[in-house]
Amino acid sequence: MDGTIIDSTAAVVKHWHTIGNEIGVDPEVILQTSHGRRSIDMLKLLAPEKATLEYVRHMEAMLPQKYGNEAVEIPGARALLQQLISAKAPWAIVTSGTEPLVHGWLDVLKLPHPEHLVTAESVENGKPDPACYKLGWSRLGLPADAEVLVLEDSPAGIKAGKAAGCKVIGLVTSHTMEQVVAAEPDWVVRDLSSVKMLSCGEDGRVTLQFSDALIAKVQ
Template sequence: MEYSAPPEDVTFSGLLFDMDGTIIDSTSAVVKHWHTVGNEIGVDPEVILQTSHGRRSIDMLKVLCPEKANWEYVKHMEGLLPKFHGQDAVEIPGARALLDSLIAARAPWAIVTSGTEPLVTGWLEVLSLPHPEHLVTAESVANGKPDPACYELGREKLGLPPTEEKDKVLVLEDSPAGIRSGKAAGCRVLAVVTSHTVEQVAAAEPDWIVQDLRSVKMVECAPGRGVTLRISDGLVRKA
């Protein structure tokens, strides 16, 4: 498998970004934080880390530590992560440039994440990244990824007309759970290989696979004509 697909221009009505692993990489921070939290609540941190990426903390705690599976605890706990470990997070290459171009063109986009609002806003502040006009967080839906509810809500927040075809919305993701969530919502999905192996990402069946967001550039954005992206250096999957 090679990242050598020729450039492809595709037009969408709106874009829905996952956060961790797609816009930022906070892996080191998350590992440190879950070791602290796991030791505090009496759950093996390694067990937490094996199941945490791409999933809501509250869903994981319902299984591993039910007494802590409440929004008050989860929002407080996640809100501490950027404060204590902000220096351990970095941008995914190409993320800032893509977001800046979308904002400059007034293109419709939103962040749809399994993190809570304190976690997301904390990271955006620490890294001085742009805040979206529309945000879907862990608290926004009853069921987390891979359930499609979060991306369905994200699409609604973009204000797209009911007649708009769902596959005109692009989901940008990194985790298999998130990829499956976007696909289940009827959207097209571009996956970055930043947090999982290419084999794990491919198994979730996204429409495109790239190494990071340097492969995604905005070409044009015009009222009534959508957002045209150029997707370059995609993974070529050999038969």
């Protein structure tokens, strides 16, 4: 979600500065590795006494409430979601955020809520572990031999998608081109304004067009 559908970077920076000061950890240290990873996984390393889902759900629920005006949609995200929904194509959000965070941001930006959702609470291990994308695949009801496409911006998420057996488009929205390429996605684009749905078959198989791809195929 974050970095792929919405950009809440400014809000997240303020959020982690508040949390960092609260737990006595330099916020800049947290921010160096936090994007794309679950808050609970960061807290397990930095402040184990705070690493509970109850605490994480509470602190993430406050993010959209306190910093709602700090987030914007990623270019092309709304149009692509509307195309998928109109065509009844299967799609899901698989995120390192908690349910309160996801629903909070989607409500603030008036973006559609997915029928299928995988959050931080859904799996034991977060990205780059592939469990979240394997669960998303399962919840979509797709067969084991289906072709599933992941849209990701963080190296941890790209690695998780690839390890789950998916094709991955890497977006250069939150990390440098070099960091995205190093995670080895199948394609790299700047944002979702480069991705357009051309058709969707009765079996849910979608044909996409990439324009202005930064890298057409990562070797």
